[in-house]
Amino acid sequence: MEKPGVITRVNGPVVHINGLQAPTRFEYVVVGEAELPGEVLAVDHETAVAQIYEYTGGLRVGDPAGAAGHPLTVRLGPGLLGGIYDGLLRPLDDADEFIGPRGLTRPAVTDHDFEPEALPGTEMGPGDIIGRIARPAGGIDHLVVVPPDLAGTLEHIVEPGRYRSSAVIATIDGNDVTFTSEWALRRARPYRSRNPVREPFRTGQRVLDVLVPIAKGNSATVIGGFGEGKTMLLEQLAKWGDADVIIYVGCGERGNELTDLISELGELADPRTGRSLMERTIILANTSNMPVMAREASIYTAVTIAEYYRDMGYHAVIIADSTSRWAEAQRELASRTGAIPAEEGYPADLPASLAAFYQRAGRVDTLGGRDGIVTIVTSVSPPGGDVTEPVAAHTQRFVQAVWSLDRDLAYARHYPAVSWRNSFSRDRDAIGRWHAANDDPDWVTRNVRLNTLLGEADRLQGIADLVGLTALPTDERLILLTGRNIREAILQQSALSDNDAFCSPAKQAALTEAVLQTHDTATTVAAAGVPASVIEDFDYTALLRAKDITGPDDAAGVEAIAQRLRAALQELAP
Ligand SMILES: Nc1ncnc2c1ncn2[C@@H]1O[C@H](COP(=O)(O)OP(=O)(O)OP(=O)(O)O)[C@@H](O)[C@H]1O
Ligand SMILES: [Mg+2]
16 A cells, blocks of 8 residues: 555544555545455544444554555446446355455456457547447447546557456557546546436336336435335336346345345346346345445445446446435444534435435436436335435435335235325426327326326225215215226236236336226216216226236237226116
8 A cells, every 4th residue: 555554443443544644535545454445534633534344353453554545446347247246346256145355356357359449540538439348248238438537549459359357458648448447436427418307217117107207317216114115116126127237236235135136137038138137237235244334335336337337328227225224324434433413313414425426317428428327216214114314304305206105005015005195206297298209198198197086086085984985976986996996907016926017118008098098988987877886896807907917018908908898887877
């Protein structure tokens, strides 16, 4: 290390180092003979207070330490896809254990088939394409571009062929370029300009796509109490969300869940390539049995990787479960560094660090002029389901959509237990306009009708509970009936169903249309004099089961079922 020092105090993950020459905040340090990695959190006169990312047991006062003169970086390069890493992007080879090696080790050196695309003598700027590694396992090309801080004449570039990660493949203005590059994980990677986001991020989960969608390049959070289905919903997004690259962060959650997810992703066929979906996925694991502190870094590592793929012109989605565990790591640090605690013991800069994270979502013109996207989806698990606690409250300010899970729905095994009352999306209108202009002129009408009917059904249920269903007029009874049909035929979606775990946009539209048209038919039949009780007793099973008995993209199948059902319903009329 550039700057030598010595340990003067060890307090759990917080280590004091003296003797460093001009240490700075977030400078990368290593401590002890084992060279445990960490970052400077604060500088107090002669002392640098550092957070260490591994178990500090065995460290002693007087042990050597050193600072690097630069912030903590991660090494980005081809070969990241399909890997499982810890919060500092160190490979975890044993998926069952999730215990990383001590000290800093780096991704293995592998060979890549490189195809040069630029000619010697060309003037090149940040983000310009030097060449590509065509379809390495993952089914997406890996673009090798000029790093953000480099520009000049391309003096040399290698011939097509197989090269090591560490090989010099080009020289620009006297600087060697390799496949890999380092990036400080707390620093957002630069881009040319931010673009408006409108296009929906399709999740294949009906309740989200139909009621509370988000745009690609925005952020959303799932807020839910213990066992209400946060992890299941996030895993569904990892499997079915329409992104090019998926970065899944298991942050303080159970290791066995992550092991299961990894094997499921491994078995799942990628709709684009037919190969394993794991090949487009990167897993960052900092499960509950791993050192708490690296959780703090894992979130920034994830966004840095996402921006790296964004800069190649891809859509990368980060899925982080759970940011509450991440915030807890900050709280633990705050208590050990003697920082003045703010709300509920969280550090005073909790809102700022949440904002800094969510702000890195976006749709941008990259430095190389490509369209690149980072979408962020997280979960928050407030203690006791209290959404006014600091992490939940602040997160709601910075995300575009809140998918709020409902304890009663989860208890009734209505999955996903996303509340239509307490969830919202600030993107809904923009997405409605996008659908109108691009693929589905009726999306807005259906969305509005569904919301109105669900709201009315909730209100009427309250009245029916008091006065009894039969005291309500027919039209209100039909709304209650349709409310149930919406919940069961559209909103409920089992993650465990082969046909229904994913639902295509066309099938989503067909199911919604089916329920709404059934409501219209029921209204007509009632107007013809058929009593409400007869319409209520009609057998709607075919409608409720349509999602399960048709394939994930079988809109025509749904329409056929709905048509038969409505014809039978119609026959009730004299
Ligand atoms: N979409 C779904 N389809 C089918 N079952 C579901 C679905 N969502 C949740 N469940 C059921 O609920 C259980 C709990 O879900 P999950 O583990 O995702 O909750 P959680 O909110 O992540 O819990 P924790 O607070 O412990 O992290 C699952 O094991 C499963 O049985
Ligand atoms: Mg969970």
